[in-house]
Amino acid sequence: MSPGQRQIVRALVDAHGRTYAEEAGIRLKDTPQPLYRLLVLSHLLSARIRGSIAVATARALYDAGLRNPRRMADADWQERVDALGRGGYRRYDERTASQLGEAAELLTERWGGDLRRLREEADGDLSEVRRLLREFPGVGPTGADIFLREAQLVWPEAGPTLDRKALQGAERLGLPSDPDRLLGLAGTTEPAVLAAALVRAAVDKDVAEDTLERAG
Numbered sequence: 001m002s003p004g005q006r007q008i009v010r011a012l013v014d015a016h017g018r019t020y021a022e023e024a025g026i027r028l029k030d031t032p033q034p035l036y037r038l039l040v041l042s043h044l045l046s047a048r049i050r051g052s053i054a055v056a057t058a059r060a061l062y063d064a065g066l067r068n069p070r071r072m073a074d075a076d077w078q079e080r081v082d083a084l085g086r087g088g089y090r091r092y093d094e095r096t097a098s099q100l101g102e103a104a105e106l107l108t109e110r111w112g113g114d115l116r117r118l119r120e121e122a123d124g125d126l127s128e129v130r131r132l133l134r135e136f137p138g139v140g141p142t143g144a145d146i147f148l149r150e151a152q153l154v155w156p157e158a159g160p161t162l163d164r165k166a167l168q169g170a171e172r173l174g175l176p177s178d179p180d181r182l183l184g185l186a187g188t189t190e191p192a193v194l195a196a197a198l199v200r201a202a203v204d205k206d207v208a209e210d211t212l213e214r215a216g
Contacts, residue, residue: 057087
């Protein structure tokens with residue numbers, strides 16, 4: 001743990017340390033609507049599309065009133081397509097519009113629109129939470145990772161965790177690939193915040209270069 005590595009982590013967190021949920025305007029709490037909005041955001045972020053577009057699209061869906069699973073399910077397909085388009089999510093808009101509707105119906109019918117009930121069904125087993133999340137159309141392994149990476153702020157059993165994409169960011173910055181060492185370097189920084197910052201370094205070369213310049 002060299003001082004240089006601590007400086008890099010501090011520079012990264014200071015400049016880029018906010019969760020994707022925060023960027024999307026989600027005040028994450030262990031309550032139904034914020035958790036649902038995080039699920040939608042995780043779905044959007046898991047596609048091969050810029051994170052900024054996924055975040056803008058999550059905001060556009062919210063602004064269109066598609067804020068909870070019942071409203072999402074009740075909206076017609078074109079309404080969802082239009083909201084996705086306003087966010088810039090055009091490459092995947094038709095398929096994603098269908099998946100969002102199907103996922104909202106599943107959440108409503110099976111868990112009463114409340115992801116906390118999914119968590120209860122898993123009974124503290126994180127691998128089971130991950131499996132259940134993957135039952136939502138459009139939420140594969142990557143989407144489940146994103147959801148849990150952010151949800152560790154309010155679901156303690158999900159953390160502390162730095163997923164594969166976060167560790168790719170650490171590698172780009174010349175930091176250790178061991179999650180425990182990275183968490184140690186970050187001190188009191190929330191793991192979800194550190195993870196999001198590392199992911200930004202992984203997916204955006206400019207973030208990595210800016211961080212190294214600030215730490216230098």
